[in-house]
Amino acid sequence: MRKWLRQRHEHxxxxxxxxxxxxxxxxxxxxxxxxxxxHRLQCQLTAAQGRIADLTAENDYLRRLRQYERSRARDEVRKLMAEIHALQSHNSYIPEPKHQFDRARMEQPQALMDRSELHMDGN
Known part of the structure; x- marks a missing residue:
């Protein structure tokens, strides 16, 4: 029995x-x-931080490009306005058709009057 108890205790x-x-x-x-x-989460975090850095750099590039394009457009508008102003200042202005008609009436008032008289006479 002792042996059994000892074996049981050892077991x-x-x-x-x-x-x-x-x-x-x-x-x-x-x-x-x-x-x-x-470790896997650290790798994913590092990859995500790299992607964020890439996107931030791309965003900055696009913002600078947009500013540059706006600046170029403004410069182009200024250049065209200067050309228009120069053309107008150097008597290269092309008058509108109404101005041409008014000038013709002043240069040839009799010819215009004769036409109107024809209409009034019914001829």
């Missing part, structure tokens, strides 16, 4: 040691999985 000790070893093994496995997960 309990072995079972307890096996349980502790299994628990320690599980803990180590969880720690290893946690380290792997942590």
């Amino acid at each position: 309990q000790d072995i079972t307890l040691q096996e349980g502790e070893a299994q628990q320690e093994s599980d803990t180590l496995s969880q720690l290893a999985r946690s380290k792997c997960l942590n």
Whole structure:
């Protein structure tokens, strides 16, 4: 009986040691999985930060390009306005058709009057 009790006690000790070893093994496995997960998340974070940096640089480039294009458009408008002003200042102004008609009436008032008289006479 003593032998049986001793064997039982030894068996309990072995079972307890096996349980502790299994628990320690599980803990180590969880720690290893946690380290792997942590490493994977760190890699994803680094990749995301790189992508954010790339997008920020692209956004800055597009903003500068947009400012440059606006500046070029303003310069082009100024240039065209200066050309128009220069043409108008150097008597290269092309009058509108109404002005041409008024000038013709002043230069040839009799010819216009004769036409109107024809209409009034019914001829």
